[in-house]
Amino acid sequence: MKRLVPSIRGVFSVWLRYAFVFRKTWLLNCAAPMSEPVVYLLAFGLGLTPLVRSLRYAGNEVDYLRFIAPGMIAIGVMFQGFFEGAYGSFVRLRFQRTWQAMLTTPLCFADIFWGELLWAATKGFLAGVITSLVALLWGVYSLRSFAAGVPVILCGSILFAALGMATAGFAKTISHINLPIHLFIVPMFVVCGTYFPRDNLPEAVAAPAGLLPLSGLVDLLRWEIGPDASVLIPISVIAVWTAGLIAIAWQQLERKVFR
Numbered sequence: 001m002k003r004l005v006p007s008i009r010g011v012f013s014v015w016l017r018y019a020f021v022f023r024k025t026w027l028l029n030c031a032a033p034m035s036e037p038v039v040y041l042l043a044f045g046l047g048l049t050p051l052v053r054s055l056r057y058a059g060n061e062v063d064y065l066r067f068i069a070p071g072m073i074a075i076g077v078m079f080q081g082f083f084e085g086a087y088g089s090f091v092r093l094r095f096q097r098t099w100q101a102m103l104t105t106p107l108c109f110a111d112i113f114w115g116e117l118l119w120a121a122t123k124g125f126l127a128g129v130i131t132s133l134v135a136l137l138w139g140v141y142s143l144r145s146f147a148a149g150v151p152v153i154l155c156g157s158i159l160f161a162a163l164g165m166a167t168a169g170f171a172k173t174i175s176h177i178n179l180p181i182h183l184f185i186v187p188m189f190v191v192c193g194t195y196f197p198r199d200n201l202p203e204a205v206a207a208p209a210g211l212l213p214l215s216g217l218v219d220l221l222r223w224e225i226g227p228d229a230s231v232l233i234p235i236s237v238i239a240v241w242t243a244g245l246i247a248i249a250w251q252q253l254e255r256k257v258f259r
Contacts, residue, residue: 004108004110005110006108006110006111006113006114007111010106010107010108010110010111010112010115011111011114011115011118012115013107013111013115014102014107014111014112014114014115014116014118014119015115015118015119015122017115018115018116018119019119019122036076036079036127037072037073037075037076037079037127037130037131038072038076038130038131038134040072040075041068041069041072041131041134041135041138042134044068044072044195045064045065045068045069045138045140048064048068049063049064049065052064055067055196055197056197057197057222057225058197058225060225062225063140065138065140066140066141066225067222067225068194068195069135069138069140069141070141070145070149070218070221070222070225071193071194071195071218071221071222072131072135072194073128073131073132073135073141073149073153073221074128074156074192074194074214074217074218074221075189075194075214076124076127076128076130076131077124077125077127077128077153077156077157077160077217078124078156078160078185078188078189078214078217079124079127079185080123080124080126080127080128080157080160081120081121081123081124081125081127081156081157081158081159081160081161081163081164082124082160082161082163082164082167082185083123083164084119084120084123084124084161084164085116085117085120085160085161085162085163085164085165085167085168086163086164086165086167086168086171086177086180087164087168087174087177088119088120088164089116089120089164089165089168089253090167090168090171090174090177091174092116093168093253093256093257094174099112099116099257100257103257109254109257109258113165113249113250113253113254116165117158117161117162117165117246117249120157120161120164120165121154121157121158121161122157123157123161124153124156124157124160124161125153125154125157128149128153128156128157129150129153132146132149132150132153133146142224144224145221145224145225148223148224149220149221152217152220152221153221155217155238155242156213156217156238158242159213159217159238159241159242159245160213162242162245162246162249163180163213163241163245165245165249165253166245166248166249166252167180168249168252168253169248169249169251169252169253169255169256170252188212188213188214188215189214191205191209191212192209192212192214192215192218193209193215193218193219193222194214194218198210198215210233210237211237212237213237213238213241215234215237216233216234216235216236216237216238216241217234217238219233219234220234220235220238
């Protein structure tokens, strides 16, 4: 069924199906990926903080641990949202043929698409919130930052879930997913201000890096410790990338499902 407008009940039923499947193996599927950003936070926090006790960010002197905490939260959102959207969607579409099976029910493509996006975003959201809680309990992330960061984490999760689903739409084989990982995800991991301020980079690199989606997410999560520009800039970066990637993912996956 190619109904264009999704139903809330249909979207939720798709999301709930994935949640039930995930619940059966949640420890196996959740422990390693969800702990990854926490391990990064602990490793870099304990390992580098004695060497880099503080740095200047947006004209302010900031403890290094407080600086990298939002970066680790953003990395957790990016990795989990992207990998679930890319690998999860590709496997369910190509190998398990879950999408095709659901299309034989009263569900339409729009229900499945938005349910899939919501589920991939849920994985990114959980990773971001868990890392935020660790940073909060550690005392390197304030309660105010945590409260303000929850909607930011949600928006970032949707963005990277859409990026993953767009990748799944373009990929002809599962190996093709490695291309955006190495050409886009990993470079963002390095240059988007997660471990050091982007100002440390040459201007020719720092300027375009500021327009990448991870930069917008990191800047919003780090807003309390060093607002150095209008909040509209990172919000606009996230909004434009999200809208564009959702449109691309819809087009590519619809073509793949109904070809």
